[in-house]
Amino acid sequence: MKTDTPQTIYLKDYTPPAYLVDTVDLDFSIESGGTVVTSTLAMRRNPLVSARPLVLDGEELETLDVTVDGAKVPFLASASSLTVDHLPDAFTLRTVVRIKPDGNTRLSGMYRSKDGYFTQCEAQGFRRITWFLDRPDVMSTYTVTLHADKATYPILLANGNPVANGEEANGRHWAKWADPFRKPAYLFALVAGKLDGLFDTFTTASGRTVQLAIYVEPGKLDQCPHAMAALQKSMLWDEERFGLECDLDHYMIVAVGDFNMGAMENKGLNIFNTKYVLARADVATDVDFENIDRVVAHEYFHNWTGNRVTCRDWFQLSLKEGLTVFRDQEFGADLHNRQTARIREVRGLRAAQFPEDAGPMAHPIRPASFVEINNFYTATVYEKGAEVIRMIQTLIGRDAFRAGMDEYFRRHDGQAVTCEDFVAAMAAASGFDFTQFMRWYNQPGTPRVAVDGHFDEETKTFTLTCTQANPRASDESPYLIPLRVALFAADGNLLPGSERLLQLTATTQSFVFENIAVEPVPSLLRDFSAPVYLDFDYTPEQLTVLLAHESDPFNAWEAGQRLATQLILDAAAAIAAGQEPVWPASFVDAARKLLQTQAGVGNFGGAAFVAEALTLPGETTLAELMSVVDPDALHAARNGLRRHLAEQLEGEFSGLYAGLTVNEPYAPSSEQAGRRALRNLCLAYLLELDTLSVRQLALQQFKTADNMTDQFAALAALANVNAADCPQREQALADFYAKWKNEALVVDKWLQAQSTSRRPDTLATVKALTAHPAFDIGNPNKIYALIRAFGANLVRFNAADGSGYAFIADQIIVLHDRNPQVASRLARCFDRWTKFDAGRQAHARRALERVRDHAGLSRDVLEVVTRALGAA
Ligand code: B3K
Numbered sequence: 057m058k059t060d061t062p063q064t065i066y067l068k069d070y071t072p073p074a075y076l077v078d079t080v081d082l083d084f085s086i087e088s089g090g091t092v093v094t095s096t097l098a099m100r101r102n103p104l105v106s107a108r109p110l111v112l113d114g115e116e117l118e119t120l121d122v123t124v125d126g127a128k129v130p131f132l133a134s135a136s137s138l139t140v141d142h143l144p145d146a147f148t149l150r151t152v153v154r155i156k157p158d159g160n161t162r163l164s165g166m167y168r169s170k171d172g173y174f175t176q177c178e179a180q181g182f183r184r185i186t187w188f189l190d191r192p193d194v195m196s197t198y199t200v201t202l203h204a205d206k207a208t209y210p211i212l213l214a215n216g217n218p219v220a221n222g223e224e225a226n227g228r229h230w231a232k233w234a235d236p237f238r239k240p241a242y243l244f245a246l247v248a249g250k251l252d253g254l255f256d257t258f259t260t261a262s263g264r265t266v267q268l269a270i271y272v273e274p275g276k277l278d279q280c281p282h283a284m285a286a287l288q289k290s291m292l293w294d295e296e297r298f299g300l301e302c303d304l305d306h307y308m309i310v311a312v313g314d315f316n317m318g319a320m321e322n323k324g325l326n327i328f329n330t331k332y333v334l335a336r337a338d339v340a341t342d343v344d345f346e347n348i349d350r351v352v353a354h355e356y357f358h359n360w361t362g363n364r365v366t367c368r369d370w371f372q373l374s375l376k377e378g379l380t381v382f383r384d385q386e387f388g389a390d391l392h393n394r395q396t397a398r399i400r401e402v403r404g405l406r407a408a409q410f411p412e413d414a415g416p417m418a419h420p421i422r423p424a425s426f427v428e429i430n431n432f433y434t435a436t437v438y439e440k441g442a443e444v445i446r447m448i449q450t451l452i453g454r455d456a457f458r459a460g461m462d463e464y465f466r467r468h469d470g471q472a473v474t475c476e477d478f479v480a481a482m483a484a485a486s487g488f489d490f491t492q493f494m495r496w497y498n499q500p501g502t503p504r505v506a507v508d509g510h511f512d513e514e515t516k517t518f519t520l521t522c523t524q525a526n527p528r529a530s531d532e533s534p535y536l537i538p539l540r541v542a543l544f545a546a547d548g549n550l551l552p553g554s555e556r557l558l559q560l561t562a563t564t565q566s567f568v569f570e571n572i573a574v575e576p577v578p579s580l581l582r583d584f585s586a587p588v589y590l591d592f593d594y595t596p597e598q599l600t601v602l603l604a605h606e607s608d609p610f611n612a613w614e615a616g617q618r619l620a621t622q623l624i625l626d627a628a629a630a631i632a633a634g635q636e637p638v639w640p641a642s643f644v645d646a647a648r649k650l651l652q653t654q655a656g657v658g659n660f661g662g663a664a665f666v667a668e669a670l671t672l673p674g675e676t677t678l679a680e681l682m683s684v685v686d687p688d689a690l691h692a693a694r695n696g697l698r699r700h701l702a703e704q705l706e707g708e709f710s711g712l713y714a715g716l717t718v719n720e721p722y723a724p725s726s727e728q729a730g731r732r733a734l735r736n737l738c739l740a741y742l743l744e745l746d747t748l749s750v751r752q753l754a755l756q757q758f759k760t761a762d763n764m765t766d767q768f769a770a771l772a773a774l775a776n777v778n779a780a781d782c783p784q785r786e787q788a789l790a791d792f793y794a795k796w797k798n799e800a801l802v803v804d805k806w807l808q809a810q811s812t813s814r815r816p817d818t819l820a821t822v823k824a825l826t827a828h829p830a831f832d833i834g835n836p837n838k839i840y841a842l843i844r845a846f847g848a849n850l851v852r853f854n855a856a857d858g859s860g861y862a863f864i865a866d867q868i869i870v871l872h873d874r875n876p877q878v879a880s881r882l883a884r885c886f887d888r889w890t891k892f893d894a895g896r897q898a899h900a901r902r903a904l905e906r907v908r909d910h911a912g913l914s915r916d917v918l919e920v921v922t923r924a925l926g927a928a
C-alpha cells in the first residue's frame with residue numbers, strides 16, 4: 057500500500073452539503089462471506105448550494121450496483137468516493153455494496169468481535185459500511201433491516217424502535233428497526249450477536265415509560281446491575297438539573313470487548329467497551345464503579361448534547377464533548393464526592409492535557425485544521441473543553457447557565473451547530489459579553505497567570521497584580537480568565553468579605569482589597585476556576601496555613617501539592633548534582649496532621665480527601681515543570697520523599713491501616729471507597745520500607761480481600777517492589793493470573809500492574825508479556841493496558857539507552873495498518889521527547905524517524921509522528 061499524501065482539512069473551508077438525505081433505508085444481509093448492504097436514500101439538492109455533482113464517501117466497499125430512481129446510471133468510483141452527475145433535484149439513490157466485517161481489524165465501521173457483529177461510526181466509520189454523505193450536518197431518519205442466521209445471531213438490534221421481525225429460509229431471521237429522530241450517520245449503529253440482556257424501565261417526569269436494556273456476552277448478566285442503576289440515576293439527574301427528559305421508547309446499551317475507546321452514544325443504541333459496563337465487587341475496583349457511573353451518564357447525556365443538537369462539522373467536536381464531559385463531571389460530583397471529584401479532574405487535566413497543550417499535538421479546543429479527525433478526540437477537546445464550559449458557568453452563575461442551556465435547546469433542537477451558537481445562547485440568557493472569552497476556543501496552549509501580592513500597611517490595602525501570558529498563542533491578546541480568590545489571616549481565618557471572583561481581562565491588572573489589617577495569605581484560583589498555571593511566590597509557611605485552613609477543598613489540596621512539588625523538584629536538582637536531598641520536618645508535620653484529621657477533624661475530614669492530599673504529584677505532571685527532564689533524578693526524588701514519609705510516619709500509617717478496615721459488606725459508596733483509598737495508600741507507603749512484615753501484610757491483604765479494590769491495591773503495590781528477590785510479589789502475580797485468567801478485564805489489570813511498575817526490568821517484563829497468552833494485539837484494551845501504559849511509565853519509557861523508545865516504535869509499526877487509531881494513540885507516547893537531554897532525544901528521534909519512514913504508514917500515525925518530528 058502506498059501512503060497517500062495526507063490532506064489537511066481546514067475549518068475555514070467549511071461549505072454546506074450540496075445534497076441532503078431525507079430518509080435512509082438500509083438492508084443488511086449478514087452472511088459468512090461478507091455482508092451485503094443495500095442502501096436506499098431519498099435525496100434532494102440543497103437549495104442553498106449551487107448545482108454540482110453528488111460526491112459520496114466510501115472506504116473499502118465492493119460496489120455491486122448503483123441506480124437512480126430505479127435506473128442504472130454512469131458513476132465514477134474511486135477508493136474513497138463515488139461521483140454521480142446530472143441528477144434531478146430530488147431522486148432515490150440505491151446502492152448495493154459488499155463489506156467484509158470479519159476482516160475489519162480497525163474496529164471502525166462494521167466489525168466482528170467474539171459474540172457477533174458491532175459498529176463504530178464516529179467520526180467517519182459509516183463510509184466503511186455504505187456510500188454516503190458522511191458528515192454530521194447531513195441528518196436523516198433511518199430504517200434498518202437485518203438478516204442473519206438465527207442460531208448464531210439471535211439478537212438483531214439497530215437504532216430506534218423494533219417494528220417487525222420474522223423467520224426466513226435456511227434458519228435465518230430478520231428484524232426491522234425504525235428511528236424516528238433525524239440523525240447524522242455517525243450515530244448509526246447495529247448489533248447482531250449472541251448476547252444476554254438485562255431489562256428494566258424508567259418512567260420520565262412526564263410519565264412516559266422508557267424500556268431499558270443492557271446486552272452483554274452470555275454469562276455476564278451478574279456484572280450488569282451497576283450500569284443499569286447508573287443509567288437510571290443519569291436519567292433522573294438530567295431531568296432534575298437540566299430539565300431534560302429521555303425522548304426514546306427504547307434505550308439500549310451493548311457491551312463489546314473489542315472497542316477502540318470507552319463508549320459510543322449511538323441514538324438509542326449505545327455501544328460500550330465492556331470496561332465501562334461490567335462490574336461486580338470481586339472483579340471491579342471502586343474507581344471502575346465510579347468510571348462506569350460517569351461513562352454511562354456521559355453517553356446518556358449525549359442524547360441531548362450531541363444527538364438532539366449535533367455538530368455542524370468535526371471542528372466543533374468540543375461543542376458536544378466538552379459540554380457532555382462537564383455534565384458527567386457534575387453528575388459524578390453529585391453522586392459521589394464533590395470535593396475529591398474536582399481534585400481528580402484537575403489531577404487528570406495536569407497529567408494529560410497540560411502536556412498535550414505544551415507538545416507537538418497542541419490544538420485549541422476547537423482545532424483550525426486536522427489531517428485525521430480521530431487524532432482530535434483528545435484531552436484538550438474533552439477535558440479542557442469541559443473546563444471552558446465550567447468557566448462559562450462560573451462567570452454567569454448556575455441559574456443563568458441553566459437558562460442558557462434551555463435557550464440553546466429552544467434555538468437549536470434538531471440542528472447541527474457550532475460552538476458560537478452555544479455561546480450565543482449563553483450570552484442571550486445571561487446578558488454576558490463573551491467576545492473576549494472566545495479566545496479559549498481558538499488558541500492552543502495553557503495560559504500562565506503570575507500573581508504578585510502587595511500589602512500596604514499605611515493604606516491597609518492588599519493589592520493582587522495579575523499578569524497573564526500564553527507563549528503558545530498566535531498573538532498576545534489577553535484571555536478573559538475567571539480567578540476565584542480569598543484572603544486568609546496568618547492564623548488561618550478567612551478574612552470576611554475577601555471571597556471574590558476576579559475577571560482578568562488585561563495582560564496586567566491589579567485588584568485592591570480594602571481594610572486589611574495585617575498581611576494576608578492569598579488563596580488563588582480556588583476550585584481551579586480556570587485551566588491555567590498559577591504562579592505565586594508562596595512560602596512553605598503560607599502553604600501550610602492554606603493546607604490546614606482553606607475552606608475550598610481544591611485549594612487545600614493544591615497547597616499540599618505545591619509544597620510537595622517544590623520539595624521534589626529541589627530534590628531532583630540535588631540528586632542530579634550528586635547531592636543528598638533534604639526533607640524539611642515541616643512537610644512531615646503537615647502530613648502527620650492530615651493523617652490525624654482523617655476521622656473528620658479537619659475541614660474536609662473524610663478519608664477520601666486525605667488520600668488525595670497525601671498522593672504526591674505524578675512524575676508526568678512534575679516533568680512539565682522542569683526545563684530539561686531528568687527522569688531518573690525525578691523518579692529518585694519522588695520516591696525518596698515517599699520513603700521519607702514512610703520512615704517518619706510509619707506509626708501513623710500502620711495505625712490507620714489497622715483502623716480503617718471496612719466492616720460492612722462491600723459497596724462502591726464514596727464513604728467506603730474513601731476508607732479503602734486511604735488504607736491502601738497507607739499500605740503502599742509502608743511498602744516503601746520493604747520489610748518482611750509489610751510484604752507479608754500486603755500478601756495477606758491480597759489473599760483475603762473480598763473485593764477487587766483491595767486485592768488489586770495489594771497486587772499493584774507488590775508489583776512495584778524493587779528488590780530483585782521478592783517471593784511475595786511473584787506469588788501474588790502468579791495467583792492473580794491463575795484466578796482471573798478468564799476475566800478479560802481483570803487480566804488487563806494484571807498486565808497494567810506490570811507495565812506501570814517502577815522496577816528496572818519492567819521493559820523486559822512487558823516484552824515477555826507481548827508473547828503471553830494473556831496478550832492479544834487485536835484487542836485495544838490489552839494494548840492500552842500493556843503497551844500504552846508502559847509508554848506512560850515516565851522513568852522506564854524514557855530509559856537513557858533508548859530501549860523504551862525502540863520498543864514503542866516497534867509496536868506502532870506492528871499496529872499502524874491493523875488498527876491506525878490505536879497505533880496513533882501509541883505514537884502520542886512520544887509527545888514530550890524534546891524535553892529530555894540530547895542523548896535521549898537522539899534515541900527518540902531515531903525511533904520516530906523509523907516509524908515515519910515505514911512504507912505505507914497510516915494517515916493517523918503519520919500526522920502524529922510528523923508533528924512530533926516537526927517540534928524539534
Ligand atoms: N463520541 C465518542 C467518541 C468517538 C471517538 C471516535 N474516534 C464517545 C464519547 O465521547 O462519548
Ligand code: ZN
Nearest residue numbers: 354358377380
Ligand atoms: Zn462524548
